[in-house]
Amino acid sequence: MKTNLLSIAMFVSSMFFGQDSLRTKSAFFTVNPQKVIVKTTTGINVGVMDDYLKQKIHGINIQANPISLIYPLIPHALPVPPEAKSTVTINGLHISTGGLMDGEKLNGLGISIYHHCRITNGVSVNFYNNTSGILNGVHISGFVNSSEKGNGLTMAFLGNYSEDFSGVQVSLSNESKKMRGMQIGFVNKSKNLKGIQIGLWNINEKRKFPIINWNFKSKKLKS
Numbered sequence: 001m002k003t004n005l006l007s008i009a010m011f012v013s014s015m016f017f018g019q020d021s022l023r024t025k026s027a028f029f030t031v032n033p034q035k036v037i038v039k040t041t042t043g044i045n046v047g048v049m050d051d052y053l054k055q056k057i058h059g060i061n062i063q064a065n066p067i068s069l070i071y072p073l074i075p076h077a078l079p080v081p082p083e084a085k086s087t088v089t090i091n092g093l094h095i096s097t098g099g100l101m102d103g104e105k106l107n108g109l110g111i112s113i114y115h116h117c118r119i120t121n122g123v124s125v126n127f128y129n130n131t132s133g134i135l136n137g138v139h140i141s142g143f144v145n146s147s148e149k150g151n152g153l154t155m156a157f158l159g160n161y162s163e164d165f166s167g168v169q170v171s172l173s174n175e176s177k178k179m180r181g182m183q184i185g186f187v188n189k190s191k192n193l194k195g196i197q198i199g200l201w202n203i204n205e206k207r208k209f210p211i212i213n214w215n216f217k218s219k220k221l222k223s
Contacts, residue, residue, distance in 0.1 A: 061090050088104055096113065098113050120137070133149070181195045184198045187203075192205060
């Protein structure tokens, strides 16, 4: 009987804490901050703040982040996190009362107050903003969506900005240096447009025009 109980205890322990002595452990259920560093969670992670330490989460990530209380007081916009300082990759569902400030990748569905990540693929709904280096999919923010390169649909109340975007931007103000698709808003701007702009005032390299503007023969931008 004791042998059977010991075997069961070892099996359960291996599910939650893995068996690698080199701190590259895996587990089904993890908690952040961690006393034991678990590199891969295949299941559920529950945590506070962005204390992930290059963790990979395959499944569900539930985060309580009290920074959301002071987030509107940050005096300047936070940039896309650099690769060296990004902390976590989430494949699945991410729900946070705050959000990620230094995410590596989000592949799936994210629901949060704010979102800062190097690569975001899928669907995100954010109360304040989404700031991503690469942004693919459908992304809705109460204030602003910002990306270096994007594909899909971005919707925000105040504005959408992207260096290079293919798809549809919908907001009061839409701006993209290189735009392939459609901008819908009060003010739309693009230095290199191949598509249509619909709004009160539309600006592209060919003309400035109210209501509707277009350009289907865009030139290559000079570096």
